Amino acid sequence: MKVLVTGCYGQVGAELMGLATAYGHEAIGFDHDTLDITQQKLVMACISKEKPSVVINAAAYTAVDKAEDDKGTAKAVNATAVGYLAQACRTLDIPLAHISTDYVFDGSKECAYLESDTVSPLGVYGETKLEGEALVQSECEKHYIFRTSWVFSAHGNNFVKTMLRLGAEREELGIVADQRGKPTSAREIARVIYEVLASHKNAWGIYHLAQPNAVTWFDFAQSIFAGAKQQSLPLRVKQVNAIATADFPTPAKRPENSELDCNKLETTFDIKLQLWNVSLAEVIKDLRNERF
Numbered sequence: 001m002k003v004l005v006t007g008c009y010g011q012v013g014a015e016l017m018g019l020a021t022a023y024g025h026e027a028i029g030f031d032h033d034t035l036d037i038t039q040q041k042l043v044m045a046c047i048s049k050e051k052p053s054v055v056i057n058a059a060a061y062t063a064v065d066k067a068e069d070d071k072g073t074a075k076a077v078n079a080t081a082v083g084y085l086a087q088a089c090r091t092l093d094i095p096l097a098h099i100s101t102d103y104v105f106d107g108s109k110e111c112a113y114l115e116s117d118t119v120s121p122l123g124v125y126g127e128t129k130l131e132g133e134a135l136v137q138s139e140c141e142k143h144y145i146f147r148t149s150w151v152f153s154a155h156g157n158n159f160v161k162t163m164l165r166l167g168a169e170r171e172e173l174g175i176v177a178d179q180r181g182k183p184t185s186a187r188e189i190a191r192v193i194y195e196v197l198a199s200h201k202n203a204w205g206i207y208h209l210a211q212p213n214a215v216t217w218f219d220f221a222q223s224i225f226a227g228a229k230q231q232s233l234p235l236r237v238k239q240v241n242a243i244a245t246a247d248f249p250t251p252a253k254r255p256e257n258s259e260l261d262c263n264k265l266e267t268t269f270d271i272k273l274q275l276w277n278v279s280l281a282e283v284i285k286d287l288r289n290e291r292f
């Protein structure tokens with residue numbers, strides 16, 4: 001299968017590129033410089049020239065806080081450009097796999113969110129991602145939308161790398177303990193997307209894709225430091241304090257609970273999502289020789 005990946009240097013994009021051959025795919029990747037998805041004519045020209053079997057959109061504006069003051073760019077990338085990709089895919093009769101976020105929910109639900117639950121984003125990032133979802137649904141019938149959460153990998157910016165850097169610099173840290181979600185590795189997202197495509201089920205629609213089990217940022221940080229200790233990474237941190245969201249104000253509001261129920265994905269495609277702890281150990285191992 002020929003797979004066209006946008007945003008190929010991002011966390012998920014890079015893993016999609018890296019895993020493709022293991023699934024027998026030829027992957028052609030485009031980064032921001034080689035295909036700016038906000039350029040409608042370029043999008044159409046690129047997809048019609050490459051004629052892939054599927055387009056996977058891993059490009060996005062992911063700076064959640066910055067988006068609050070930069071709605072124009074966030075909307076252009078996360079919504080309008082996604083519409084361009086969807087229109088091009090429909091015109092050329094190519095399926096589109098798109099990645100979305102847990103931040104389409106407001107976090108007020110007590111238990112895990114289903115695909116059918118009411119969406120109500122708390123900030124600009126979530127709003128623009130939700131607009132992107134709607135455009136995929138209305139413009140391109142043959143689509144998959146994978147909502148994921150708390151993405152981490154050995155490259156790019158993410159919570160794991162921030163914790164390893166701060167943990168190497170400081171003796172005491174305060175980590176938010178009243179937001180819950182499912183950390184998910186970029187490699188697991190790529191693996192599952194390729195499993196879904198390999199199934200040839202064409203069961204188009206929205207799926208939640210996040211690794212069990214739900215934790216707080218505080219719990220996740222504790223696991224990161226435990227893993228770092230095991231791999232003898234440099235750590236100064238001696239005390240990790242549980243703090244409240246109110247003690248760590250950010251420009252964008254985050255959902256208190258963004259746990260995604262992934263039962264629909266697992267049963268439709270007969271997939272078992274790996275525990276995030278296993279992926280975390282792999283990522284920390286990959287980071288052994290890195291400087292933060």
Ligand SMILES: NC(=O)c1ccc[n+]([C@@H]2O[C@H](COP(=O)([O-])OP(=O)(O)OC[C@H]3O[C@@H](n4cnc5c(N)ncnc54)[C@H](OP(=O)(O)O)[C@@H]3O)[C@@H](O)[C@H]2O)c1
Pocket residue numbers: 006007008009010011012013031032033035036037038057058059060061062077081099100101102129147148149150151152156157186
């Ligand atoms: N990160 C998370 O915690 C998280 C959580 C839930 C869902 N998601 C979703 O998962 C998907 C992948 O996220 P990620 O963490 O892999 O993001 P990422 O590491 O920030 O990668 C996104 C990539 O998109 C590129 N990009 C930005 N604007 C573009 C444009 N106009 N044209 C082409 N490329 C552009 C970026 O390039 P530049 O850096 O050069 O601009 C970057 O390489 C996104 O849809 C995101 O919304 C992420």
